[in-house]
Amino acid sequence: MSSFLQCVESNDGTFDPQVGKVTVSLKSTNAAKDFFSRLTQHAPAIIALDVTLNWSYGTADVTMVVDKVAESNVQDLNVRFQRLGTLTNFGLSMRLGEGRYRSLLDLFSITKIKKLSITDANLLGLHASKLLNRPIIRPHSDPQLANIILHCPHLVDLKLGECSYTSAGAPKIDQAIGSLSKLEVLHRFHLYEGDGVEPVEIKRDAVPYGSIALRELVDFGLPYPTGSNGLLESAIRRSLDTLEVLMLRSKVGSAAKIDFTTILDSLSPMALDRPLPFAKLTHLKLSVTLTKSSFVLMASILPRLRLSSLDLAGRACRLAAHANLSTLKSIYLVSPEEDAVDAFSLAVSTSSSNHVESLYLAWTHITTKLLDLLAVLSLKRFYLIKTQGDSPATILQSLNLSQLQMLFIDDGEYNWEVEEVLAGRSAEFVDRFVLQLPCKNKAAMRDIHKEDARELKGSSTRLARHCVRVLDNTTYDVGAI
Structure with a gap:
């Protein structure tokens, strides 16, 4: 270990023994070979690595890094690449079949790696011949992203931002997601939102939420039709016993409705012979329109859930008064109705086991009951956004500052x-x-x-x-x- 730490120091790196992390910038092939050789042979305690390749590295250098990481005990990896001139010139200078970054894809198959970040690998892809005319993954790169997903069959965590598609069938990304047999975390942020307000047509080969139970499901935009046969509802149904995070937000002006009664097969969650739905859930966001029966059902479930974060919008804010306050630490209310604000304020102020630390109010009418609550609630973080009714000055005169660390x-x-x-x-x-x-x-x-x-x-x-x-x-x- 001492020889490895000497190598870290000689490369102006740092070592944090508390978390077993090394941060280093390597400036030559020889320096990289020496560093990674010592890492694999003398540093089994290193589990986190932030490394920058800060020279005109080649394909063999990248391959060496990947191979050595596979031999090490590193679980948290961040690989940064020095920018090599402009993207255009670099792309044109590549020879067919070179694939400088192709070996990086092997990092996704190293099962010991739990967290991976790759910075400035601008030509990461499958084959150089395919990348010459498309050197960057752009918002319309549905086939390219789908190809990458297909080459990462052991992917556990997948987070996707906005991406358009032009095929008549299902988006290729949503076909590829179905191949991920180990997927646990899926975040979809406004996918296909640029394609108009019409929902994406459900196709047989579309598996937008995978085919197995998930631990985290986040969907902002809800591009597919909802309902008793909806793909989203099916994903939630098969994940009832595993979900820890469920965050749903529909498009502005969307008529989509979520019906939890169809997800739970219309069975009462209070039945003695039925396990509690969403028993593992800790984070819940419902910025969607709920059916009346869904509201009644969720109101009966929430008091029994051990949520730490609850994020509600519109009429769904009425559910806040039913939350289990003994575990809840963060509450977000967006555009709540006045009676929902008062019901929530009354529930919190009369609770004997209140642990709320963070309160987020957006487009909220500040009622008298809410002002009374703010005077006694010992918040650490308070977000105030576009309030209605009383001015910010009136609110700040009432706000309990005894533990407040951040006011937004x-x-x-x-x-x-x-x-x-x-x-x-x-x-x-x-x-x-x-x-x-x-x-x-x-x-x-x-x-x-x-x-x-x-x-x-x-x-x-x-x-x-x-x-x-x-x-x-x-x-x-x-x-x-």
Whole structure:
């Protein structure tokens, strides 16, 4: 181990013994051979590796890295590649059949690897001859992505972003997913959303959610028709006993409805001879339209689930009052009706076992009962987005600051008068308190969004500079919460 650590140090790398992680940048073929040779022979304790290939490496170098990683005990791998000139020139300079990055696909078949990240492998694909005219995986690369999936039969975790398709049949990606016999985690973020508002036609060869039980199922967009014969409902039904994360969000204006009674075969979940549906569920997001029978059914199940995060939108927010508060730590309410807000506020304020740490309110009418709740609820994180009714100043006057570490405000009414309310209560802040203010359009930035508009120590009217963080487009990601 000592000789390996000397090698890490000589390459200006770092070693974290607590997590068994090495971070290093290698600058030559010889340095890489020496490093990986020592890794496999003398460093069995290294389970996490962040390595950069920082020279004009070749196919043999990439293959060597893959082979050595397979011999090591590394479970968490991040491989970064130095950019070699422009993509266009590099692509044209490749010889047919060279396939510089092709061996990287073998990383997906190394079963000991539990987390994998590949950075700047811009020509990752199957054959150089196919990549010359398509050097980048683009949003319309349905066949290319499907091919990659087909070559990773042991894939356990698959997360897909927006991708269009033009074939008359089922999207090729959704055909390929069916081949993944070990798939546990599937996230689909707005797939095919650019193809219009019509749902994707269900085809026999479409398996968009795989064919086995999943541990995590996330679908933003719901491109396929829902209903008693829906593919989404079938996936949820076969995963009732394994799902830990279920997050569903339909397109804006979509008429799709989710009917949990058909998923549960209309049987009462309270029957003594029937196991509790969704017994392993910890994260639930329902930004969809539910049928009336679904609402009644979920309201009877929620008190028995040990959720840690509950994210609801629209009429589904009525379910928040039925959640098991003894385990719930994060609650997100988007566009709730006033009576749903009051029912939730009453349920939380009267609970004897409340552990809520994070509250997210978007397009929410701030009722009197909610203000009363905010005065006693010991939150660590509070998100306030486009509220209705009372101004942010009124809310901040009531807010319990005793444990609050992060306050996020995205509201056009936030101004210096509102900040004065916070500044006047700064003595109540915990040491790590920070106010986050998003500013997505720099051209419209006001003084309130400039951190240097505040003094270092703060005053009775303005917060100290270190207490404020302005978020731009690169850091503003509250929608992903």
